[in-house]
Amino acid sequence: MKNLLTRRSIRRYSDRPVADELLERLLAEASRTQTMGNLQLYSVVVTRSAEMKEMLSPAHFNQPMVREAPVVLTICADFNRTTQWALNRKGHPGYDNMLSFMNAATDALLYTQTLCNLMDEEGLGYCYLGTTLYQPGQIIDILQLPRLTFPVATLTVGWPDECPPMSDRLSTDSFIHHETYRDYTPESIDAFYTAKEQLAENCEFVKVNGKETLAQVFTDIRYTRADNESISAQLLQALRRQGFEPSTSIGDEE
Amino acid sequence: MKNLLTRRSIRRYSDRPVADELLERLLAEASRTQTMGNLQLYSVVVTRSAEMKEMLSPAHFNQPMVREAPVVLTICADFNRTTQWALNRKGHPGYDNMLSFMNAATDALLYTQTLCNLMDEEGLGYCYLGTTLYQPGQIIDILQLPRLTFPVATLTVGWPDECPPMSDRLSTDSFIHHETYRDYTPESIDAFYTAKEQLAENCEFVKVNGKETLAQVFTDIRYTRADNESISAQLLQALRRQGFEPSTSIGDEE
Numbered sequence: 001m002k003n004l005l006t007r008r009s010i011r012r013y014s015d016r017p018v019a020d021e022l023l024e025r026l027l028a029e030a031s032r033t034q035t036m037g038n039l040q041l042y043s044v045v046v047t048r049s050a051e052m053k054e055m056l057s058p059a060h061f062n063q064p065m066v067r068e069a070p071v072v073l074t075i076c077a078d079f080n081r082t083t084q085w086a087l088n089r090k091g092h093p094g095y096d097n098m099l100s101f102m103n104a105a106t107d108a109l110l111y112t113q114t115l116c117n118l119m120d121e122e123g124l125g126y127c128y129l130g131t132t133l134y135q136p137g138q139i140i141d142i143l144q145l146p147r148l149t150f151p152v153a154t155l156t157v158g159w160p161d162e163c164p165p166m167s168d169r170l171s172t173d174s175f176i177h178h179e180t181y182r183d184y185t186p187e188s189i190d191a192f193y194t195a196k197e198q199l200a201e202n203c204e205f206v207k208v209n210g211k212e213t214l215a216q217v218f219t220d221i222r223y224t225r226a227d228n229e230s231i232s233a234q235l236l237q238a239l240r241r242q243g244f245e246p247s248t249s250i251g252d253e254e
Numbered sequence: 255m256k257n258l259l260t261r262r263s264i265r266r267y268s269d270r271p272v273a274d275e276l277l278e279r280l281l282a283e284a285s286r287t288q289t290m291g292n293l294q295l296y297s298v299v300v301t302r303s304a305e306m307k308e309m310l311s312p313a314h315f316n317q318p319m320v321r322e323a324p325v326v327l328t329i330c331a332d333f334n335r336t337t338q339w340a341l342n343r344k345g346h347p348g349y350d351n352m353l354s355f356m357n358a359a360t361d362a363l364l365y366t367q368t369l370c371n372l373m374d375e376e377g378l379g380y381c382y383l384g385t386t387l388y389q390p391g392q393i394i395d396i397l398q399l400p401r402l403t404f405p406v407a408t409l410t411v412g413w414p415d416e417c418p419p420m421s422d423r424l425s426t427d428s429f430i431h432h433e434t435y436r437d438y439t440p441e442s443i444d445a446f447y448t449a450k451e452q453l454a455e456n457c458e459f460v461k462v463n464g465k466e467t468l469a470q471v472f473t474d475i476r477y478t479r480a481d482n483e484s485i486s487a488q489l490l491q492a493l494r495r496q497g498f499e500p501s502t503s504i505g506d507e508e
Binding site: 001002004005007009024027028029031032033034036037038039040042043044045046047048049052076078080081082084085086088089090091092093094095097098099100102103105106109110112113114116117118121128130133134142143144145146149152153167168169170172174175176177178179180181183184186189190192193212213214215216218219220222223224225226228229231232233235236245246247248 | 255256258259261263278281282283285286287288290291292293294296297298299300301302303306330332334335336338339340342343344345346347348349351352353354356357359360363364366367368370371372375382384387388396397398399400403406407421422423424426428429430431432433434435437438440443444446447466467468469470472473474476477478479480482483485486487489490499500501502
């Protein structure tokens with residue numbers, strides 16, 4: 001697959017516009033991705049207006065790519081369209097629950113990744129913003145996402161104006177298991193992580209963060225228990241608000 | 255991207271073996287996919303043994319591909335490896351919560367889709383089994399998946415021994431929104447779904463299922479409220495069992 005082995009996330013974009021025709025073609029081609037029951041349980045909100053980018057920016061912790069990219073794509077899990085279809089066709093939709101959210105999120109994420117691979121092939125740059133799950137309520141308000149939709153991924157898109165170093169990856173041994181899951185031991189953890197920990201950029205990363213180990217930068221600074229727990233609570237609240245009841249209580253009747 | 259526009263799910267496989275070298279190369283290449291904080295929050299369990307396929311089969315409602323495919327891949331959201339790493343490096347991991355599950359599931363699904371796109375390019379056939387989320391508890395037991403891992407996707411893989419018709423897709427108009435989400439109306443639903451409903455195979459599908467509309471086949475037979483609600487309850491129970499607490503209560507200390 002062209003450019004996959006040299007891909008990097010691109011956060012700075014040139015002035016060259018991203019043509020509507022190109023974007024439309026890639027969004028259409030990505031829809032060949034498999035989808036549950038061929039229901040295509042996703043929607044894409046395309047943001048080009050400076051005003052909307054400005055509004056979205058705080059939801060992504062003001063990462064500059066949101067304001068600066070020619071295009072921002074918010075990919076949503078979407079059971080609204082299918083539900084509307086069913087209601088207009090004497091059906092009895094029952095998709096206000098956790099399984100349905102996961103099914104739609106799956107469809108949306110698989111679609112997103114085919115789109116990313118297509119953009120790599122075209123030489124388009126993009127950055128995947130994991131922040132989408134951190135403040136979904138803001139994104140829902142700004143993009144006016146109705147009940148039974150939920151933003152699961154954001155891509156900032158444009159022609160690259162940088163060529164950052166490629167990031168390292170763990171060896172396949174570390175994440176492939178044969179027949180059953182072979183749990184990790186202190187020895188296998190050393191075998192799988194030592195090379196990563198010894199990279200010059202990671203040593204520097206530990207130093208500038210004032211920590212003793214690389215893992216501590218992640219657990220104590222970037223992705224802490226306190227943040228994860230408070231954001232989890234907001235995520236569950238946003239799921240409930242959008243009608244995907246994340247508990248075992250019976251949801252609303254459609 | 256080679257073969258994307260003619261892709262179909264493949265459920266029947268030839269006797270030609272899937273070489274370990276090829277599979278290993280594709281699993282490695284797919285790891286170039288972006289991942290949260292470069293943590294690679296996924297694992298892949300490779301099933302080749304007939305005995306393990308036999309055991310997995312009921313978890314996938316005995317769909318024959320599971321027994322018949324040369325290879326079955328179960329892709330898991332995995333915060334166990336990262337947590338083990340952190341515990342061995344004086345870190346303080348706090349990933350036993352819903353946000354962390356969603357982050358790991360996202361990593362796992364993006365990885366899965368790059369792998370699918372790579373398999374398409376090689377001409378390998380695969381079928382994505384959405385049933386993974388339906389009885390995760392069984393899969394967890396069979397594959398011995400530890401706490402902080404969760405199966406999110408299964409692929410049956412082999413060289414194609416069939417060439418089924420391609421499935422239809424909705425027009426991009428139906429799922430692309432500009433600047434804000436434009437909700438659907440009875441008129442737009444008609445515009446987006448009528449072509450699909452009039453396809454000969456879909457008319458036949460309605461008829462053999464004894465229903466009046468295509469949407470009813472989905473809502474009243476294939477993906478019913480009763481099933482969705484009972485499976486949602488099991489899904490939440492399995493998330494809790496694996497340590498990804500799907501409520502706002504404080505999780506266990508690591």
